[in-house]
């Protein structure tokens with residue numbers, strides 16, 4: 326039987342798991358709780374890729390191990406069943422004779438995918454699944470997308486005016502939102518594996534794409550620059566973080582390409598399609614490099630290109646209470662929507678105020 330207390334304990338697992346944001350990728354964020362006679366006797370989370378899993382930390386935090394044999398273990402993601410960098414958590418739960426396990430969602434990793442739960446049930450453990458499942462799936466949206474789609478989870482981050490404009494007619498966009506919203510962008514960057522921008526934005530905004538206003542690690546910086554026109558002394562190539570450039574195959578062997586090589590800047594050459602570089606190929610390459618989550622800080626064209634290619638998962642729209650008017654740059658270049666029934670469909674997620682601005686989350690519907 327599941328109770329309301331089970332949902333409360335799972336909510337705590339999610340809270341704990343979030344503490345691993347920015348340091349566990351390419352592993353998932355996982356939190357775990359051990360409860361005996363209604364009291365929490367142990368808590369833990371996965372702190373670092375390669376480090377002990379959440380269940381191991383929660384079990385280790387229990388001061389009286391004799392209580393484990395009458396406790397419930399809560400975990401937001403199915404316990405693993407394979408030997409990776411650490412031994413299987415399902416085996417540890419069985420060994421410690423924990424009789425009841427409550428799981429938020431299954432692990433889509435083909436090495437696990439239901440096997441962890443099966444192993445526990447085969448050993449007589451009572452396993453309950455699907456507690457706060459939607460929240461648990463959302464928590465690990467990047468990990469899940471990576472395993473189910475073979476590409477990073479893509480979030481488009483846009484700062485726009487109330488009338489949907491991201492820059493004035495001459496391309497000026499600094500600043501549309503206030504300092505609180507901009508600080509939140511820096512926090513977001515620190516939780517994503519990579520941040521991507523197009524050459525146009527990198528040149529016009531002299532974008533650095535680093536984490537500056539908050540504590541946190543810098544993500545990999547990714548620049549789409551078909552013709553290698555961004556100078557290699559631009560701020561985006563500062564020594565703060567690595568920068569990966571994607572360019573058109575036709576640029577291979579050019580003087581620009583050898584200048585990049587001399588500077589130690591890595592360039593990956595990909596196919597061109599109408600509108601620019603082949604975004605699917607870019608994402609496949611990032612997936613190969615263990616990039617699970619990608620924050621796209623795009624202008625009009627790049628945002629539209631990701632949407633038209635069906636490669637955007639989430640929209641992070643910072644809206645400022647300002648108007649720029651119709652001569653300014655719209656958030657999205659043409660999307661070829663011919664009738665209202667053909668609109669790109671999204672579903673609202675959370676919204677939050679940052680100073681005078683609002684962050685609206687929305688999920689692209691398949």
Ligand SMILES: NC(=O)c1ccc[n+]([C@@H]2O[C@H](COP(=O)([O-])OP(=O)(O)OC[C@H]3O[C@@H](n4cnc5c(N)ncnc54)[C@H](OP(=O)(O)O)[C@@H]3O)[C@@H](O)[C@H]2O)c1
Nearest residue numbers: 484491496498523525526551601602623624625626627630
């Ligand atoms: N308010 C905001 O949130 C925000 C955010 C970012 C930018 N901006 C503003 O947006 C403006 C730039 O927007 P934009 O539309 O000109 O440029 P953009 O969308 O930022 O970037 C487009 C550039 O990306 C490169 N690219 C490579 N592959 C592409 C593909 N498949 N599809 C589309 N682009 C591809 C192209 O450069 P190459 O052809 O050289 O490869 C293209 O010039 C600037 O004024 C900037 O200040 C505002």
